[in-house]
Amino acid sequence: MTASDCQAxxxxxxxxxxxxxxxALEETIAERYPEGRMRCPxxxxxxxxxxxxxxxxxxxxxxxxVSGHRAHxxxxxxGGSMPRMLAEIYGxxxxxxxxxxxxxxLIDESVGFKGSTAIVGGTVPVGTGLxxxxxxxxTDQVACVFLGDAVVEEGVFFESVNFAVLHRxxxxxxxxxxxxxxxxxxxxRQPPGRAIHEMVAGLGIxxxxxxxxxxxxxxxxxxxxxxxxxxxxxxxxxxxxxxxWREHCGPHFDNHIGYREEAEYLAWxxxxxxxxxxxxxxxxxxxxxxxxxxxxxxxxxxxxxxxxFAEASPFPAPETASDDVFSRGAAS
Ligand SMILES: Cc1ncc(C[n+]2csc(CCOP(=O)(O)OP(=O)(O)O)c2C)c(N)n1
Numbered sequence: 001m002t003a004s005d006c007q008a009x010x011x012x013x014x015x016x017x018x019x020x021x022x023x024a025l026e027e028t029i030a031e032r033y034p035e036g037r038m039r040c041p042x043x044x045x046x047x048x049x050x051x052x053x054x055x056x057x058x059x060x061x062x063x064x065x066v067s068g069h070r071a072h073x074x075x076x077x078x079g080g081s082m083p084r085m086l087a088e089i090y091g092x093x094x095x096x097x098x099x100x101x102x103x104x105x106l107i108d109e110s111v112g113f114k115g116s117t118a119i120v121g122g123t124v125p126v127g128t129g130l131x132x133x134x135x136x137x138x139t140d141q142v143a144c145v146f147l148g149d150a151v152v153e154e155g156v157f158f159e160s161v162n163f164a165v166l167h168r169x170x171x172x173x174x175x176x177x178x179x180x181x182x183x184x185x186x187x188x189r190q191p192p193g194r195a196i197h198e199m200v201a202g203l204g205i206x207x208x209x210x211x212x213x214x215x216x217x218x219x220x221x222x223x224x225x226x227x228x229x230x231x232x233x234x235x236x237x238x239x240x241x242x243x244x245w246r247e248h249c250g251p252h253f254d255n256h257i258g259y260r261e262e263a264e265y266l267a268w269x270x271x272x273x274x275x276x277x278x279x280x281x282x283x284x285x286x287x288x289x290x291x292x293x294x295x296x297x298x299x300x301x302x303x304x305x306x307x308x309f310a311e312a313s314p315f316p317a318p319e320t321a322s323d324d325v326f327s328r329g330a331a332s
Contacts, residue, residue, distance in 0.1 A: 051176050065114065086310035143172070172238070
């Protein structure tokens with residue numbers, strides 16, 4: 001494949017459309033959260049959509065993925081159902097986890113989204129194990145592990161990546177470095193001058209890094225890594241710089257509380273992955289104004305219908321409270 005073939009293969013309109021879907025959904029959740037009907041904590045990804053949209057378009061429907069607490073956009077980008085995700089956040093029985101998981105525990109095996117959990121780093125060994133099962137079954141699937149920068153501060157991350165390298169597992173680790181773990185910047189968590197991708201490269205894994213707000217960069221980087229994984233070259237770790245706009249958990253903005261500067265947020269907002277990419281595609285005549293308008297309308301309708309579905313769905317029946325719930329304990 002020549003460089004120009006590769007350029008031509010970038011699904012530019014899909015990248016834009018997908019980012020619009022993710023943005024509209026997250027922002028509508030933020031807008032409607034105060035209504036009090038979404039009764040679980042929400043960790044929104046507004047500002048970080050470039051990574052999810054691009055990785056989702058690189059992965060195939062048959063590939064597998066896991067994520068953490070900030071999972072909405074990963075789930076949707078992997079092909080998850082917007083109505084069923086919203087129903088989950090509303091605690092309804094039609095939710096993707098039947099109303100028992102909430103925002104942080106999304107799962108949909110029909111699209112290969114094998115789960116998300118609030119335990120930081122908790123799904124890294126799960127995704128690595130998925131890679132082992134793929135290898136044992138001999139398919140050309142890839143297991144994708146979405147993680148935040150704080151995950152590389154968990155011991156299980158290193159054990160898992162070491163195992164993946166040792167066994168050449170088909171795993172893509174996607175690190176969205178948004179600079180913060182809740183209110184703690186990287187500067188109080190890592191020594192000066194340390195780059196996450198450099199530290200992880202020490203484990204012998206192929207790495208790449210760069211601008212997570214440039215969806216084409218994320219797409220081509222991950223495309224190259226995933227092609228290599230499918231060709232049997234073993235796992236890869238990619239780190240993308242990005243920024244969460246809203247508070248760590250919840251629908252509000254919290255720059256005023258002092259853990260980060262308003263100016264830093266505004267600088268990242270200038271580099272909004274969605275509006276900058278839309279401008280770029282318009283300028284380069286990849287899309288027209290009319291097409292953008294049509295996309296906006298389609299997305300608004302999709303989000304509206306997803307909320308209507310979630311609102312209209314019933315809560316799980318009380319007698320199903322113990323269904324699909326597993327616990328370990330002494331047999332009675
Ligand atoms: C094992 C564990 N330690 C601490 C927490 C509390 N906690 C929840 S989210 C979070 C920060 C995670 O940061 P990162 O992984 O970078 O993702 P981000 O929230 O920035 O998207 C922490 C420390 C937790 N849930 N699990």
